[in-house]
Amino acid sequence: MNYWLIKSEPFKYSWDNFVKEGKSVWDGVRNYQARNNMKAMQVGDWALFYHSNEGMEVIGIAEVTKEFYQDPTTEDPRWVVVEFKPIKKLNKSVSLKQIKEDSRLENMVLIKNSRLSVQPVLKEEFDIIIALSE
Template sequence: MNFWLVKSEPDAYSYDELETTGRGMWDGVRNYGARNNLRAMKEGDQVFFYHSNIGMEIVGICQVAKEHYPDPTAEKGDWSVVEVVPVRRLNRAISLKEIKATPELANIALIRQSRLSVMPLTPDEFTQILKMSEL
């Protein structure tokens, strides 16, 4: 199993919306690095859901339910989507400020590649964030 973090502006698509619909297509990614990360996701992989711009915090966990396929929203180019399902909301959201202040997360992609909307996490990073969220 691999671990990931996906980012979305909550006023565009929030964890609440994913919980309400029960399944979501992660579409609209137009960065080659993020696209390649979508293509590396496997069914069952665990994914942190991060609210960007508003909140700037990890709020929940979702799981890859369907591996990559062509993005139906792409008018041109070779873009992909995955489908995710909600697993659970974190007991306590983890802010970007907390992440930056945690030495065990000093090399997390969220800090090093802050503009990337889909990024891998190490098992240790995933576990550390779970501990911080009191799960």
């Protein structure tokens, strides 16, 4: 089982929208690194749901419910989507500031390559984030 972090701008698609709909088709990714990460996702993997720009915090946990397939929003065969469902909202959101201040998390992709919208997370990092949220 692998862990990931997926970013969304709450203006466009927030955690609350996600919960209301009960599932999400993660479309519109147009970056090779992000796409490769999506292709590596397996059903049952967990992803931290992060609000970028506004909020700048990890707000909940999503689970992969469907592995990658052709992105229906484009004809271009290079791009794919995966599907998620919400697992739970964190008791307390974990902010980017908190993550930056924790030296155990200094190697997170979120810090090192902040622009990548779909990123891998180590189990240790995932567990630390969860601990911070309680």
